[in-house]
Amino acid sequence: MAIPVPIRDFLTSRHVDFRVVTHPTAYTAQEEAAVTHVPGREWAKTVVCFADGEPILAVLPAHYSIDFDRLRDITGAAHVRLASEAELVTLYPGCEAGAMPPLGPLYNQRVFVDASLADDEDVVFNAGTHVDAVRMRYDALVPLIGGVVARFATKPHGHEPGRRDH
Numbered sequence: 001m002a003i004p005v006p007i008r009d010f011l012t013s014r015h016v017d018f019r020v021v022t023h024p025t026a027y028t029a030q031e032e033a034a035v036t037h038v039p040g041r042e043w044a045k046t047v048v049c050f051a052d053g054e055p056i057l058a059v060l061p062a063h064y065s066i067d068f069d070r071l072r073d074i075t076g077a078a079h080v081r082l083a084s085e086a087e088l089v090t091l092y093p094g095c096e097a098g099a100m101p102p103l104g105p106l107y108n109q110r111v112f113v114d115a116s117l118a119d120d121e122d123v124v125f126n127a128g129t130h131v132d133a134v135r136m137r138y139d140a141l142v143p144l145i146g147g148v149v150a151r152f153a154t155k156p157h158g159h160e161p162g163r164r165d166h
Contacts, residue, residue, distance in 0.1 A: 003127040003134070004094040010106045011134070016144055018136040025130050027098065029062035036124060036133060044117055044125040044141070046102040048088055051077035051110075055091055059102040059125075060114040064153035071152040074112060095128040104145050113147040116155075 002008075003020055011018050026032040029045030036043075043062035048055060049071070056075060058066055072080045085097050091107065092100040102125050104111035117123055123141055127134045142149060 003129065003132045006094060006106060007101055007103065007128050010103055014144060016136060016140050018134050020127060021124065021133045021135055022131055023133060027130055032133065033062045038124045042120045042122060042124055044102055044123040046100055046126060048083035048091065048100065049080050050083060051075040051080045055083065055109050057102050057104050057109055057111045058152065059111060059147065060153040061116055063156050064114065064116065067152055067154050071112065074148065074150045074152055096130050099126040099128055099130050101126055101128060101134065102145060111145045111147040112152065113142060113149045114153040115149050115151045116153060
């Protein structure tokens with residue numbers, strides 16, 4: 001399966017170096033990271049939220065969770081909530097539910113990127129399907145999406161395999 005045309009056009013029209021990675025079907029960010037052999041810290045999962053009724057994208061490592069109090073403070077919103085699956089289908093036409101990329105400008109949405117993603121050169125994220133992903137440099141992604149970089153994600157308890165905390 002190929003990535004949806006609007007996503008491919010968005011990336012190519014901005015002259016961004018990227019590579020499409022096709023992988024076995026997976027539905028969660030951690031599963032996708034595993035089947036693509038990408039460390040969870042490099043898989044940039046896109047979580048759709050509503051901040052005072054406005055859809056926003058929160059982008060964080062696959063194995064992290066959102067601290068909604070921090071995200072609310074960063075967005076300046078009074079209320080932040082997760083989007084429902086029905087809302088995802090409406091907001092991201094052409095994308096499979098739950099497989100939207102963090103390309104906020106394509107959807108006229110603000111993007112918030114957790115600062116921990118900057119720890120690695122590359123990021124990998126959903127490309128609109130549950131079998132396609134995009135790999136690109138982190139330092140190209142943030143300017144591309146106009147993302148606000150801040151700390152709003154929390155690490156899971158324990159350590160990620162293969163990585164030492166400092």
